[in-house]
Amino acid sequence: MKIHEYQAREFFIRYGIPTPVADVAKNKDEVYEIAKKIGKRVVIKAQVQVGGRGKAGGVKLANNPDEAREIGEKILNMEIKGIKVKRVLVMEAVDILKEFYIGIIVDRRTKRPVIMVSPAGGVDIEEVAKKTPEKIYKLTIDPLYGVLQHQARNLAQRLFDNVDFNFIIRTAEIIMRLYKLFIETDASIAEINPFVLTKNGELLAIDSKINFDDNALFRHPEYENLKDLTEDEKIEEDAKKAGLSFIKLSGNIGCVVNGAGLAMATMDVIKYFGGEPANFLDVGGSSNPEKVKNAMNILLKDKNVKSIWFNIFGGITRCDDIAKGLVEAMKGIEIKIPIVVRITGTNEELAKEIIKDSKLPIIFANTMSEGAKMAIKSIGGSNERSR
Amino acid sequence: MSVLVDERTRVVVQGITGRDGSFHAKKMKEYGTKVVAGVTPGKGGTFVDGIPVFNSVIEAVEKEGANTSCIFVPAKFALDAIFEAGDSGVSLIVTITEGIPVIDMVKGVRYLEERGVRLIGPNCPGIISPGKSKVGIIPERFYKKGRVGIVSRSGTLTYEIASHITEAGYGESTAVGIGGDPVIGTKFVDMLELFRDDPETEAVVIIGEIGGSDEEDAARYIVETKFQKPVLGIIAGRTAPPGKKMGHAGAIITGGTGTAEEKIRAFKDAGVLVADIPEDVVKLLKEVLKG
Numbered sequence: 001m002k003i004h005e006y007q008a009r010e011f012f013i014r015y016g017i018p019t020p021v022a023d024v025a026k027n028k029d030e031v032y033e034i035a036k037k038i039g040k041r042v043v044i045k046a047q048v049q050v051g052g053r054g055k056a057g058g059v060k061l062a063n064n065p066d067e068a069r070e071i072g073e074k075i076l077n078m079e080i081k082g083i084k085v086k087r088v089l090v091m092e093a094v095d096i097l098k099e100f101y102i103g104i105i106v107d108r109r110t111k112r113p114v115i116m117v118s119p120a121g122g123v124d125i126e127e128v129a130k131k132t133p134e135k136i137y138k139l140t141i142d143p144l145y146g147v148l149q150h151q152a153r154n155l156a157q158r159l160f161d162n163v164d165f166n167f168i169i170r171t172a173e174i175i176m177r178l179y180k181l182f183i184e185t186d187a188s189i190a191e192i193n194p195f196v197l198t199k200n201g202e203l204l205a206i207d208s209k210i211n212f213d214d215n216a217l218f219r220h221p222e223y224e225n226l227k228d229l230t231e232d233e234k235i236e237e238d239a240k241k242a243g244l245s246f247i248k249l250s251g252n253i254g255c256v257v258n259g260a261g262l263a264m265a266t267m268d269v270i271k272y273f274g275g276e277p278a279n280f281l282d283v284g285g286s287s288n289p290e291k292v293k294n295a296m297n298i299l300l301k302d303k304n305v306k307s308i309w310f311n312i313f314g315g316i317t318r319c320d321d322i323a324k325g326l327v328e329a330m331k332g333i334e335i336k337i338p339i340v341v342r343i344t345g346t347n348e349e350l351a352k353e354i355i356k357d358s359k360l361p362i363i364f365a366n367t368m369s370e371g372a373k374m375a376i377k378s379i380g381g382s383n384e385r386s387r
Numbered sequence: 388m389s390v391l392v393d394e395r396t397r398v399v400v401q402g403i404t405g406r407d408g409s410f411h412a413k414k415m416k417e418y419g420t421k422v423v424a425g426v427t428p429g430k431g432g433t434f435v436d437g438i439p440v441f442n443s444v445i446e447a448v449e450k451e452g453a454n455t456s457c458i459f460v461p462a463k464f465a466l467d468a469i470f471e472a473g474d475s476g477v478s479l480i481v482t483i484t485e486g487i488p489v490i491d492m493v494k495g496v497r498y499l500e501e502r503g504v505r506l507i508g509p510n511c512p513g514i515i516s517p518g519k520s521k522v523g524i525i526p527e528r529f530y531k532k533g534r535v536g537i538v539s540r541s542g543t544l545t546y547e548i549a550s551h552i553t554e555a556g557y558g559e560s561t562a563v564g565i566g567g568d569p570v571i572g573t574k575f576v577d578m579l580e581l582f583r584d585d586p587e588t589e590a591v592v593i594i595g596e597i598g599g600s601d602e603e604d605a606a607r608y609i610v611e612t613k614f615q616k617p618v619l620g621i622i623a624g625r626t627a628p629p630g631k632k633m634g635h636a637g638a639i640i641t642g643g644t645g646t647a648e649e650k651i652r653a654f655k656d657a658g659v660l661v662a663d664i665p666e667d668v669v670k671l672l673k674e675v676l677k678g
Contacts, residue, residue, distance in 0.1 A: 106489050108599045111496045111570045143493045186488055216488035218463060249628065260567060261541020261596055264623035269664050271626045280627070315526035315546045345546070346526060368547070369666055 008208035022091035031072030099194035186216030251276025292325025314345030323351035338378035342371035389516035399453035408459035444475035482508035506572025512564035533558015539594035575605035597624035606657035617675035
């Protein structure tokens with residue numbers, strides 16, 4: 001789960017990580033008021049949950065409250081990577097001497113949290129990671145003990161050359177606080193980029209980023225209020241509540257599959273034979289007819305979907321449950337698009353009977369390849385891959 | 388032979404009084420797995436389908452000789468169940484539960500590593516050594532005793548591919564679903580090591596997916612150890628858009644690492660035969676296994 005910078009900043013403050021004075025605004029007048037209150041130059045930052053907002057013009061400097069209002073209005077009217085800017089963070093501008101990077105994630109390979117720091121922080125950190133990985137220092141943390149003081153000091157020393165040791169101690173303290181935040185909030189990422197040293201000798205988190213582990217949301221019901229979903233994400237969230245895992249894609253062949261791995265493989269097979277999948281949709285392991293009905297409803301609402309392919313491998317899932325849901329979902333609605341069904345495994349025969357008895361116009365396929373080809377052909381696509 | 392589970396496997400089912408636990412305990416027993424005990428704290432002294440229920444895993448180990456735990460405990464309580472199993476004396480823990488917080492698994496894995504206990508999962512279908520034992524929820528009808536070792540991050544996709552392998556007459560020595568989460572106990576590399584030393588396994592099929600670097604690590608292991616048995620692979624998620632979670636918390640591409648292309652290239656460079664679509668796995672198998 002993602003949250004906005006201004007929300008992550010609140011967590012930083014709660015954990016004692018210093019950040020510049022700032023407040024969030026929803027309109028130009030609020031921008032003006034905040035800038036006036038700060039009483040010096042401010043940076044106005046679009047609050048969107050996508051990367052590259054700075055390069056898209058979503059972060060601008062304003063010299064006085066009037067200018068802030070003008071720039072604030074401009075940014076609040078922007079769309080960044082298709083997402084409308086609804087809020088801006090108005091932050092005190094500071095004189096930056098040096099920019100660093102501090103981030104924490106769980107490393108899948110070591111199966112432990114890893115703290116990463118770099119003296120080359122800022123907007124191009126991903127480039128740094130790619131081109132000069134030696135400039136990023138990583139430390140794997142034993143979850144039993146957490147980050148130890150000397151470890152944090154050693155990491156901090158990687159950031160500076162030739163500073164008063166006091167800066168090392170202060171930075172180490174911030175690293176330890178970020179780790180505490182990471183663990184206690186069940187974050188999947190906690191990142192300060194840039195973490196800066198100002199000309200006045202302050203150490204500040206200029207940007208704040210936290211993502212939370214979706215699996216841990218049951219421990220933090222309050223996070224529900226922090227959600228700000230795009231239209232597509234709302235559909236995905238609704239699907240989740242109905243027990244479905246759904247992601248919209250740009251193609252025209254809708255697919256309904258049981259199991260995430262098989263659902264991905266289904267998309268791959270469609271593409272392999274020259275088609276374009278319209279979605280990823282996993283109805284889950286032990287599915288009931290209701291879920292299939294919900295899945296159909298989601299796909300039928302999507303105007304891009306020109307045909308639907310059911311690819312079901314019944315293991316725990318019983319094929320007859322899927323068939324019942326399919327027949328139920330198609331009752332009383334006029335289906336104008338072709339439906340291809342490939343259903344095999346537990347109670348396969350029963351499922352096929354249910355579908356045949358319904359007299360619904362369904363095309364049967366025996367294998368995955370056949371299903372993909374039929375789904376593509378049914379919308380007039382050519383699919384005969386030479387093989 | 389086979390790996391991880393066989394006739395000597397004696398299973399204790401943690402969470403046996405729950406819906407999934409009781410259902411699958413029964414299924415395992417029907418298959419012939421020695422399900423010797425169940426555990427639900429507070430329900431000790433009762434029975435589920437003739438299986439004695441205890442209050443603790445230690446009792447199940449002491450009184451019934453359990454050596455393997457299969458965990459169905461809900462995500463909220465799963466870490467505690469893993470800790471308990473780790474302290475009980477079982478040597479293998481198979482965690483079926485999905486939706487366990489990542490940081491909980493970090494702690495759980497750390498705890499078990501220190502005690503030398505192997506973990507499979509979480510968020511996995513379990514293990515089957517056809518004709519001998521199954522621990523977990525794998526539908527046995529698609530498997531038959533045979534020569535191919537299967538290791539996979541997914542469930543139904545594995546059943547699909549296993550059914551082709553079984554139909555073609557090869558059968559499986561052992562098939563393992565290691566789970567789709569970011570932090571899991573046993574990885575592809577660990578399974579390759581086990582299959583390498585299993586005389587019954589003549590070829591290994593790796594069913595991978597986007598995200599993480601387990602496939603790349605497996606490729607490196609194959610090269611470095613000059614792995615002697617043929618290895619086949621398939622990667623699900625070639626068409627997945629970057630930065631999106633595809634159901635499995637693990638199947639996510641970030642920052643240009645863990646893409647299908649990178650994994651396929653790593654596999655091919657290591658001499659792994661890569662299938663483009665699930666049905667091709669068995670075609671490739673025919674090339675490497677004669678007879």
